[in-house]
Amino acid sequence: MGIGRGFWLMLPMWLWLTGDVALTLAGQPNAYWAGDYGEAIEVNPLMYPIVASGPWVFAGYAAAWAILLGVLVICWPHRLVKVVAIAAAVLNAMGGCSWLARMGGWGWLLAIGYLFVASEVSWWCWRRSLVNAKSPCAIQLQR
Numbered sequence: 001m002g003i004g005r006g007f008w009l010m011l012p013m014w015l016w017l018t019g020d021v022a023l024t025l026a027g028q029p030n031a032y033w034a035g036d037y038g039e040a041i042e043v044n045p046l047m048y049p050i051v052a053s054g055p056w057v058f059a060g061y062a063a064a065w066a067i068l069l070g071v072l073v074i075c076w077p078h079r080l081v082k083v084v085a086i087a088a089a090v091l092n093a094m095g096g097c098s099w100l101a102r103m104g105g106w107g108w109l110l111a112i113g114y115l116f117v118a119s120e121v122s123w124w125c126w127r128r129s130l131v132n133a134k135s136p137c138a139i140q141l142q143r
Contacts, residue, residue, distance in 0.1 A: 006074040008129035009085045012122035013073075014066055016092035019114070021062045023099035025055055044095070086126070093118035 024042065028051075031039040040052040051058050073085050097111035097118075 005129045006070075008125045009082060010070050010073050011125045012089040012118070013069060013085050013092070015121065016089050016096060016118055017062060017066055019118075020092040020096040020099075021059065023096045024051065025058070027099045027102065028055075043098070086122075089118075089122050093122070 024047075027041060029039055029041065032041075032055075037052050037054050040048065042048040042051040050061050069084070069088055073081050093115060097114045100107045100111040100114055103110070
């Protein structure tokens, strides 16, 4: 898979990962920002210890994860890579909107809008990744 096609597969993954990380950090209480990282709020039990290690640790982990996924998508020519990229994008979009929904009525509206935009941008990028795809392994995304 060339970098051009890989880029369009990775873009939604990176966008929604960035959104999820930003919203996760924005949703932390004042005590967290005062240095009491044990007050971290994170419902994902796998991510809680990382968020509770501090904002820089969390941001560094997220950056390393984004790079790892990017390298995987570009360098591993297997159809499963597309599933990984799509799953990462969807799960991070859902994670980001969960922070918005916590804000109440307006937050739910923002979460719905966030998911709508995530869906449209992601579909556009994924279709773009399939332009001129001649590989018999290409997953044909259809709406």
